[in-house]
Amino acid sequence: MARAIPLSGLRSVHHDPAFDSAPLISNGRLAVLILLCAEAMLFGGFIGAFLIYKLSAPFWPPPGLPRLPIAVTWANTMVLLASALTMKLAVEAARGGRRLHLRAWLTLTAALGALFVSVQGSEWVRLEAHGLHLRSGNYAATFYVLIGLHALHVVCAVLWLLGVTMAVVLARPGQDRRGAVELCAIYWYFVCAVWPLLFGLVYF
């Protein structure tokens, strides 16, 4: 027989502890999802501006400017997509309680992310040396701003991931860091998902 609803609050319809609940979507996940909505709008705005410049130009890329390194960037794209895979494996290791695997996959993911940013940075240095400067025109400006914005997000994701990795390494045996890993993974997937869109729009 169901008991009366306690007047102290609506914590439980049947006064059953099993029904007392954490929120259906955790606060951390909700926060990250709201962050990602804002980031999507940010990228959307910049991509919209880029589309205007690209589609209104009679020639794109403009003649006389260095061409972008497509082959190296293809390889770099594979590196970033591989990092999404290793992050997925890290999340599965966290859910399965396999701490050694978790540390290994997190470290590998961070290394791949750092490699991606390093290669992008080295390509930027080469482009600058060949004469593609921020002030070279709309082509260079939109390239550096869009790709730089994404690189900044990757750097932040790598730093976040390093923090989570440290938390996992320093966790005591009973401590569960699964939530932190999953939140970082959501942001990592977003950063990896945005890159193919930017690559296709900017480099081709």
Place this chain on the structure above:
Amino acid sequence: MLSKLTSVCASGAILTITPKLVWACAVCGLPAGDHAAHAFDTSIVFMMAVPYTVCAVAAVVGWCAYRNGRRRVRERMQKGAAARL
């Protein structure tokens, strides 16, 4: 039968008036060589689509999380009931 007839008539009416609605659109029917106008048109359409896409993805993610959460609550309740028995 009546609802099918209504659907057919509504579809026919929409197909009939749609070309007239398209002619009224400010960005349809741009001249072929007008790159700037086409560029703005594409960008506007893209910028209009982005918020809807973001909301749709957020809604799907939220719905999946809600469904998983309800399933977890149901499992907890069943475990609690089994423990009491």
